Amino acid sequence: MSPSLTASASSLAELTHRIEQVEVLPTDWIRLGGDRYLISARWLHPFFVPVHGYSFDPLLVVESMRQSSILVSHVGFGVPTDHRFVMNSMSFAAEQGALSGAERGCTETGGDAVIEVHCTDVLHRGRQLAGLRTEVQVRFGGRLVATGAGNIGFVRPSVYERLRGHCPLSTDAAVRTAPLPTPLDPWLVGRASEEDVLLAPSGQQDCWQLRCDPTHPVLFHRPSDHVPGMMLLEAARQAAHAATVSSRPFVPLGGGLKFHRYAELDQPVWIQAYAVDLGRDGCSVVVRGRQNDTLVFEGVLAAGADA
Numbered sequence: 001m002s003p004s005l006t007a008s009a010s011s012l013a014e015l016t017h018r019i020e021q022v023e024v025l026p027t028d029w030i031r032l033g034g035d036r037y038l039i040s041a042r043w044l045h046p047f048f049v050p051v052h053g054y055s056f057d058p059l060l061v062v063e064s065m066r067q068s069s070i071l072v073s074h075v076g077f078g079v080p081t082d083h084r085f086v087m088n089s090m091s092f093a094a095e096q097g098a099l100s101g102a103e104r105g106c107t108e109t110g111g112d113a114v115i116e117v118h119c120t121d122v123l124h125r126g127r128q129l130a131g132l133r134t135e136v137q138v139r140f141g142g143r144l145v146a147t148g149a150g151n152i153g154f155v156r157p158s159v160y161e162r163l164r165g166h167c168p169l170s171t172d173a174a175v176r177t178a179p180l181p182t183p184l185d186p187w188l189v190g191r192a193s194e195e196d197v198l199l200a201p202s203g204q205q206d207c208w209q210l211r212c213d214p215t216h217p218v219l220f221h222r223p224s225d226h227v228p229g230m231m232l233l234e235a236a237r238q239a240a241h242a243a244t245v246s247s248r249p250f251v252p253l254g255g256g257l258k259f260h261r262y263a264e265l266d267q268p269v270w271i272q273a274y275a276v277d278l279g280r281d282g283c284s285v286v287v288r289g290r291q292n293d294t295l296v297f298e299g300v301l302a303a304g305a306d307a
Helices: 059-079 159-164 230-241
Strands: 026-033 038-043 084-094 113-125 126-141 143-155 199-200 207-210 252-259 270-279 281-293 294-305
Touching: 026 059, 038 059, 059 084, 059 113, 059 126, 059 143, 059 230, 143 159, 199 230, 207 230, 230 252, 230 270, 230 281, 230 294
Parallel strands: none
Antiparallel strands: 026 038, 038 113, 084 143, 084 252, 113 126, 126 143, 199 207, 207 270, 252 294, 270 281, 281 294
């Protein structure tokens, strides 16, 4: 039986780098021993909402891993909250039927998940934590429903300022008022609202321009000097949907991305996607992001047979 989660949750927004409480997934945490932690989470999010008959968006696995990793870095390793968090790579896998059933404790107000986090490959530079790998297991009602892993790094404010201080911010007037390209129809990317469409036509097959809206209330929840990683992941998901558009939607139940560099806010980003395995048992799509002919990220997303 899992131990009770009794730690204070008063500063969880700060410890997960969120501003709006509605975006915070963890509700409590406890250290199990060594570099293992148990985190309770409420799976309810204003952007990663139920999709195509599923009770939960599978990308909540990634967002849970991201927030849990940030939380653990602060409470477990003493990383100051002003340090920058860099996701270098991530992968996830969800059980085919686990995210679509009321037996998981799903309600209109979300579901209660328990996330076990194991930290490995811990790297220090002097006394400062420089990086680690987190491996997570997500359970509902004691049943394992998803797993994930990520390699992350941490950068001191002074170093980050030296590396990125010259870059425009999402709060700059020139960035916020730059015209956005015309979006694809929401149904082509599996979205209900035009404001959540992250892709625009490029004039090339299986390639789209990223619609990077710095005023988006969730994806740009705080000032940034680059395109957020979760926006790139969502754009990759939308591109996979557009590349495989058919009678069944593309719901990614697994996959992974590797990030090679930051995507700048004042230059176009091109998202590519093409199916490499399209059959009765599911579909895998290769996704890439490029800027100035340089690779920003690459990876694969996979949907199950019932997606």
